[in-house]
Amino acid sequence: GENVEQHPSTLSVQEGDSAVIKCTYSDSASNYFPWYKQELGKRPQLIIDIRSNVGEKKDQRIAVTLNKTAKHFSLHITETQPEDSAVYFCAARPGASGTYKYIFGTGTRLKVLA
Amino acid sequence: EPEVTQTPSHQVTQMGQEVILRCVPISNHLYFYWYRQILGQKVEFLVSFYNNEISEKSEIFDDQFSVERPDGSNFTLKIRSTKLEDSAMYFCASRLGQGAYEQYFGPGTRLTVT
Numbered sequence: 001g002e003n004v005e006q007h008p009s010t011l012s013v014q015e016g017d018s019a020v021i022k023c024t025y026s027d028s029a030s031n032y033f034p035w036y037k038q039e040l041g042k043r044p045q046l047i048i049d050i051r052s053n054v055g056e057k058k059d060q061r062i063a064v065t066l067n068k069t070a071k072h073f074s075l076h077i078t079e080t081q082p083e084d085s086a087v088y089f090c091a092a093r094p095g096a097s098g099t100y101k102y103i104f105g106t107g108t109r110l111k112v113l114a
Numbered sequence: 115e116p117e118v119t120q121t122p123s124h125q126v127t128q129m130g131q132e133v134i135l136r137c138v139p140i141s142n143h144l145y146f147y148w149y150r151q152i153l154g155q156k157v158e159f160l161v162s163f164y165n166n167e168i169s170e171k172s173e174i175f176d177d178q179f180s181v182e183r184p185d186g187s188n189f190t191l192k193i194r195s196t197k198l199e200d201s202a203m204y205f206c207a208s209r210l211g212q213g214a215y216e217q218y219f220g221p222g223t224r225l226t227v228t
Contacts, residue, residue: 043221099162099170106156
């Protein structure tokens with residue numbers, strides 16, 4: 001069935017270091033991969049996304065890479081700052097979903113230590 | 115910037131009671147979704163709604179659940195005869211449609227069934 005695995009579940013980095021969160025998906029027809037950031041008590045916020053016809057996308061300190069052959073995609077945050085501390089969720093849109101539902105990963109709690 | 119809103123932020127109900135969770139999607143969006151997140155678990159798709167009817171639903175979305183768009187702005191999730199295991203955070207999301215893949219999430223309603 002449709003599944004998205006996410007690792008690690010928690011990640012602690014020193015301020016200024018890079019953080020990498022990885023996800024794998026099961027449906028090879030998945031074609032859209034968003035990343036959401038959720039701060040405590042707040043809504044999930046879309047921070048970056050990538051479509052299956054692209055291998056990499058970057059937005060300032062945040063980048064996402066996609067390897068369709070291996071069915072995995074990763075979030076890279078460079079020069080981390082304390083305000084990057086949050087839970088990050090990856091998701092995939094299964095190819096068979098006409099309504100663009102998302103299958104989510106289990107989330108990664110990122111802590112940036114000052 | 116327009117946002118999805120949800121009410122109430124927290125709902126406590128007794129087992130067996132009915133609850134209605136309310137959402138106001140972004141005004142020009144055409145697709146609406148409900149997701150839930152049981153504490154400590156991943157965000158799970160429940161249902162998608164388009165053109166005043168359910169377009170896709172998950173196995174979780176059984177006869178206990180129903181959705182409705184009673185007017186031009188609200189989108190509701192009704193849970194009949196709540197069970198303890200319905201306790202979760204329920205997120206509403208909306209999507210513009212017409213080739214736009216991004217879903218925008220509301221802040222969630224925390225449902226506690228006692």
